[in-house]
Amino acid sequence: MASELNRLTITEARERLRRREISARELTRACLDRIAAVEPRVNAFITVSASEAMAQAEDADRRLARGDAPDLCGIPLGIKDIYCTRGVRTTCASKILGDFTPPFDATAVERLRAAGAVFVGKANLDEFAMGSSTENSAFGPTRNPHDLERVAGGSSGGSAAAVAADECLAALGTDTGGSIRLPASFCGVVGIKPTYSRVSRYGVIAYASSLDQVGPFARSVRDAAAVLRVVAGADPRDSTCSARPVPDYERALTGEVRGMRIGVPREYFVEGMDAAVEAAVRRSLKQLQAMGARTVEISLPHTGYAVAAYYLIATAEASANLARYDGVRYGMRAAADNNIELYNRTRAQGFGAEVKRRIMLGTFALSAGYYDAYYLKGQKVRTLIRRDFERAFQSCDLIAAPVAPTTAFRLGEKTDDPLKMYLSDIFTISVNLAGLPGMSVPCGADASRMPIGLQLIGPPFGEEAILRAGDAWERAGGFMQTAPQL
Amino acid sequence: MGARGRLYADGAAALETHANGSVKAMNNDAYEMVIGLEVHAHMLTRSKLFCGCTTDFGAPPNHNVCPVCMAMPGVLPVLNRHVLELAIRTGLAAHCKIEPHSVFARKSYFYPDLPKGYQISQYDQPLCSGGYIELPPRANGEPKRIRLVRIHLEEDAGKNIHAESASLVDFNRSGVPLMEIVSEPDIRSAEEAVDYLRQLRGILVAAGASDGKMEEGSLRCDVNVSVRARGATELGARTEIKNLNSFRFVEKAIAYEVNRQIEEISAGRRIAQETHLWDPEREVTRPMRSKEFANDYRYFPEPDLPPLIVPSDLVESIRTTMPEMPAERRARYVRDFGLTAYVVGVLTQEQDRTEKFEELLADLTKRNPGEDIKILAKKAADFVVTEMVRKSNETAQPLSSISVSVSGLILSANIQRLISAATVKEIFHGPQISLQEAENKIKEYAQVSDEAAIAEACDKVLAAESAKLAEYRAGRDKLYGFFVGAVMKAMGGKGNPKVVNEVLRRKLAG
Numbered sequence: 001m002a003s004e005l006n007r008l009t010i011t012e013a014r015e016r017l018r019r020r021e022i023s024a025r026e027l028t029r030a031c032l033d034r035i036a037a038v039e040p041r042v043n044a045f046i047t048v049s050a051s052e053a054m055a056q057a058e059d060a061d062r063r064l065a066r067g068d069a070p071d072l073c074g075i076p077l078g079i080k081d082i083y084c085t086r087g088v089r090t091t092c093a094s095k096i097l098g099d100f101t102p103p104f105d106a107t108a109v110e111r112l113r114a115a116g117a118v119f120v121g122k123a124n125l126d127e128f129a130m131g132s133s134t135e136n137s138a139f140g141p142t143r144n145p146h147d148l149e150r151v152a153g154g155s156s157g158g159s160a161a162a163v164a165a166d167e168c169l170a171a172l173g174t175d176t177g178g179s180i181r182l183p184a185s186f187c188g189v190v191g192i193k194p195t196y197s198r199v200s201r202y203g204v205i206a207y208a209s210s211l212d213q214v215g216p217f218a219r220s221v222r223d224a225a226a227v228l229r230v231v232a233g234a235d236p237r238d239s240t241c242s243a244r245p246v247p248d249y250e251r252a253l254t255g256e257v258r259g260m261r262i263g264v265p266r267e268y269f270v271e272g273m274d275a276a277v278e279a280a281v282r283r284s285l286k287q288l289q290a291m292g293a294r295t296v297e298i299s300l301p302h303t304g305y306a307v308a309a310y311y312l313i314a315t316a317e318a319s320a321n322l323a324r325y326d327g328v329r330y331g332m333r334a335a336a337d338n339n340i341e342l343y344n345r346t347r348a349q350g351f352g353a354e355v356k357r358r359i360m361l362g363t364f365a366l367s368a369g370y371y372d373a374y375y376l377k378g379q380k381v382r383t384l385i386r387r388d389f390e391r392a393f394q395s396c397d398l399i400a401a402p403v404a405p406t407t408a409f410r411l412g413e414k415t416d417d418p419l420k421m422y423l424s425d426i427f428t429i430s431v432n433l434a435g436l437p438g439m440s441v442p443c444g445a446d447a448s449r450m451p452i453g454l455q456l457i458g459p460p461f462g463e464e465a466i467l468r469a470g471d472a473w474e475r476a477g478g479f480m481q482t483a484p485q486l
Numbered sequence: 487m488g489a490r491g492r493l494y495a496d497g498a499a500a501l502e503t504h505a506n507g508s509v510k511a512m513n514n515d516a517y518e519m520v521i522g523l524e525v526h527a528h529m530l531t532r533s534k535l536f537c538g539c540t541t542d543f544g545a546p547p548n549h550n551v552c553p554v555c556m557a558m559p560g561v562l563p564v565l566n567r568h569v570l571e572l573a574i575r576t577g578l579a580a581h582c583k584i585e586p587h588s589v590f591a592r593k594s595y596f597y598p599d600l601p602k603g604y605q606i607s608q609y610d611q612p613l614c615s616g617g618y619i620e621l622p623p624r625a626n627g628e629p630k631r632i633r634l635v636r637i638h639l640e641e642d643a644g645k646n647i648h649a650e651s652a653s654l655v656d657f658n659r660s661g662v663p664l665m666e667i668v669s670e671p672d673i674r675s676a677e678e679a680v681d682y683l684r685q686l687r688g689i690l691v692a693a694g695a696s697d698g699k700m701e702e703g704s705l706r707c708d709v710n711v712s713v714r715a716r717g718a719t720e721l722g723a724r725t726e727i728k729n730l731n732s733f734r735f736v737e738k739a740i741a742y743e744v745n746r747q748i749e750e751i752s753a754g755r756r757i758a759q760e761t762h763l764w765d766p767e768r769e770v771t772r773p774m775r776s777k778e779f780a781n782d783y784r785y786f787p788e789p790d791l792p793p794l795i796v797p798s799d800l801v802e803s804i805r806t807t808m809p810e811m812p813a814e815r816r817a818r819y820v821r822d823f824g825l826t827a828y829v830v831g832v833l834t835q836e837q838d839r840t841e842k843f844e845e846l847l848a849d850l851t852k853r854n855p856g857e858d859i860k861i862l863a864k865k866a867a868d869f870v871v872t873e874m875v876r877k878s879n880e881t882a883q884p885l886s887s888i889s890v891s892v893s894g895l896i897l898s899a900n901i902q903r904l905i906s907a908a909t910v911k912e913i914f915h916g917p918q919i920s921l922q923e924a925e926n927k928i929k930e931y932a933q934v935s936d937e938a939a940i941a942e943a944c945d946k947v948l949a950a951e952s953a954k955l956a957e958y959r960a961g962r963d964k965l966y967g968f969f970v971g972a973v974m975k976a977m978g979g980k981g982n983p984k985v986v987n988e989v990l991r992r993k994l995a996g
Binding site: 100106201206209236317326329 | 601
């Protein structure tokens with residue numbers, strides 16, 4: 001049924017496209033129709049690139065007809081509006097880049113383009129990826145497709161919501177402190193943050209350079225694996241990108257978890273977390289045990305310091321990364337009579353409140369006389385957290401935990417209390433500090449039918465292990481997400 | 487030194503420091519100046535430090551730019567490998583320790599020509615540490631070593647251009663690789679500062695790391711100056727004079743600043759630790775307004791670049807390809823050629839002098855087989871530092887435009903006693919001539935110029951042929967031809983017939 005094409009998984013669509021049962025144009029048109037229908041309520045996209053998408057789809061159909069279709073030929077994707085896209089406006093959800101059109105593609109985008117993907121639009125986010133709810137966007141908040149009064153999570157809320165609302169088959173997000181896993185959990189889709197350095201950051205607008213990582217959202221673990229395989233791998237334009245060969249992630253999906261040791265960190269089940277969240281996570285662990293995996297209790301003793309360390313390191317890096325938005329070369333420029341005025345006014349008018357807060361925090365953390373007490377101390381904590389994980393992985397193959405202590409909260413619920421908002425990332429931030437791969441897989445819903453995510457964490461470059469476990473769990477029935485009622 | 491007077495012992499670039507005429511001569515007994523230099527050298531690479539854009543000068547504004555050096559959102563730096571090699575070469579040439587592990591940092595400040603809002607530089611973990619630059623001795627003096635603190639890599643900024651109605655920025659220079667070479671405060675005079683710069687430039691050029699062209703901005707210099715009571719061991723408060731782009735400015739700025747500080751101290755005032763700018767129009771330094779420089783750069787390690795790991799085998803392989811450095815060359819000249827350290831110092835002050843010397847010596851060796859190399863070297867060295875430098879200054883042509891083969895030919899004619907030293911100068915400083923013309927000139931001079939030699943030959947012949955002389959004087963005119971032949975024979979056929987005739991007739995007449 002043509003109107004349902006936009007609900008296909010990549011695996012299904014790929015098959016049907018190859019068999020020429022459907023065309024890339026039909027598939028893209030279905031997504032664009034869905035976007036037109038739901039966007040007024042969801043606001044998952046900042047920019048919808050309909051005409052470019054149809055042109056890409058036509059090109060994909062030609063390649064499909066020739067029989068030389070690459071991996072993602074004709075697959076409609078959403079791209080977080082933090083990726084530079086050649087010729088398509090890239091705002092980072094900020095007024096300061098409101099009219100910025102990059103002359104180049106981010107490496108991840110370039111690779112998806114080369115793999116034949118179709119880009120339906122640029123997905124909403126918290127401004128400069130700073131936030132946990134996608135409410136900090138200069139283009140309005142993204143709403144959770146499962147309940148429009150609730151947030152989609154952040155910062156990649158637009159990408160998660162777009163996949164959940166069937167506006168595209170998969171999407172790219174970025175994850176600095178949980179920005180893929182949290183919205184994946186809140187919106188009931190799969191989201192992977194790979195090992196730091198697994199995917200090039202070139203062309204991804206930097207928030208915190210030592211933490212930012214590229215990753216996909218998808219409807220299934222297998223789909224996410226397919227997208228990850230395309231974007232991962234060495235890039236001469238990113239000196240921090242790993243030269244390690246990229247495995248065929250889909251081949252790792254054997255459905256087998258027998259003998260796998262799953263670590264369960266006691267620090268990740270805390271007082272005050274939603275009972276429904278804990279119950280859903282524990283239930284899925286039982287199921288994995290039933291499938292032959294073993295669970296071992298582990299400890300990550302420095303977990304309690306992660307949020308504090310993160311907000312020193314990430315904001316310090318951000319304070320420098322965002323210095324380039326000065327009104328001199330591109331983007332917004334406020335009227336001014338001299339340099340100082342130009343900077344002050346451009347940045348005062350161009351940045352939102354949360355961005356300013358983090359720039360100030362980071363500037364302070366790096367200031368003369370405070371560097372040792374803040375930035376350096378944060379880096380030391382980071383080392384301790386990394387060691388926690390190294391020790392833990394001596395007794396387990398992967399770690400399972402909740403993604404967040406709660407399900408999606410209501411719009412506006414935490415906007416007045418930054419600290420409360422920051423604590424949404426309490427279970428995801430350590431993974432970024434340690435540079436590890438982490439994934440959110442839907443594992444249940446609360447009484448309001450809001451999705452709950454299971455977080456699977458691997459050792460460095462342990463993507464295959466967490467993908468295998470997540471896929472096996474899906475195959476065994478997983479959690480059947482109810483489609484959002486839009 | 488006094489604040490007035492000749493500053494260059496070799497006279498090659500004598501200069502008066504008058505420091506605006508208003509400053510009293512410093513009391514050089516009571517105070518000692520303490521100077522350290524920070525030199526920024528543009529590196530001789532084809533592409534920029536962190537992107538592939540060309541480093542060529544002279545392109546229209548914002549022509550040599552790309553998303554990386556324009557700091558577009560999301561771009562990342564990638565280190566230019568050639569830069570690393572050149573920096574290691576420089577470090578080895580300056581006897582530094584090449585650090586196996588060094589780190590790039592971000593230095594944050596806002597300025598329109600700094601596109602990222604931070605400069606990528608090395609901070610607390612530079613690529614090269616320690617080392618020294620050896621200064622050749624001044625007349626009758628000893629060589630001196632100026633120790634280095636460090637050499638590190640950093641990127642250049644763009645350039646602000648202030649037009650009438652707006653300020654414009656040209657980013658062609660943004661991201662061009664620089665080495666910053668920081669000396670210890672071991673320098674004790676303005677001349678020594680200039681000597682240091684000359685030697686440093688010699689090393690940079692010899693290592694192939696920089697073209698050393700100060701006038702084109704390839705070298706820029708910040709000077710830290712303080713004074714203290716002679717004999718004191720503590721350092722006084724220092725001022726930093728920024729962005730000096732010629733040896734002359736360095737010298738004048740130091741002279742001015744030292745006098746200013748001594749006046750202040752003599753008047754019982756304190757020296758403020760501040761940054762000054764040199765005003766080349768008025769020849770004074772003036773403090774920068776505090777807005778002109780940021781005071782908290784908020785350094786932190788650059789997360790976009792992993793630590794720079796330099797394997798020891800890379801250093802060793804570069805070491806094997808190092809050319810001879812100026813100090814080694816100086817030692818060789820003294821050892822092998824018997825030149826004095828002072829002459830060698832003057833000779834090696836500029837790379838083109840050294841090159842001319844080497845070429846001229848090779849030419850002389852070829853033309854004068856069997857001659858003592860030390861004699862040839864002394865001739866060549868003297869000729870380069872006096873005649874060639876003079877000619878270059880007088881004609882305002884570079885030393886490189888002077889022909890070595892013509893110089894070698896006429897100098898050899900002197901070595902072979904065909905022409906006098908004065909004749910060498912006369913030919914050399916005359917109009918420009920070809921090798922063939924020079925040969926003709928030598929023949930000409932070798933015949934005519936030495937009237938004394940002809941007279942001597944005549945006297946010998948007349949003394950030996952006293953009987954024939956008597957006959958001649960008695961009226962046997964036919965004998966004249968015999969005397970001419972005899973004189974010519976005595977002179978090996980080189981006598982200029984015209985002069986021989988003149989001299990001989992005079993002599994025969996008695």
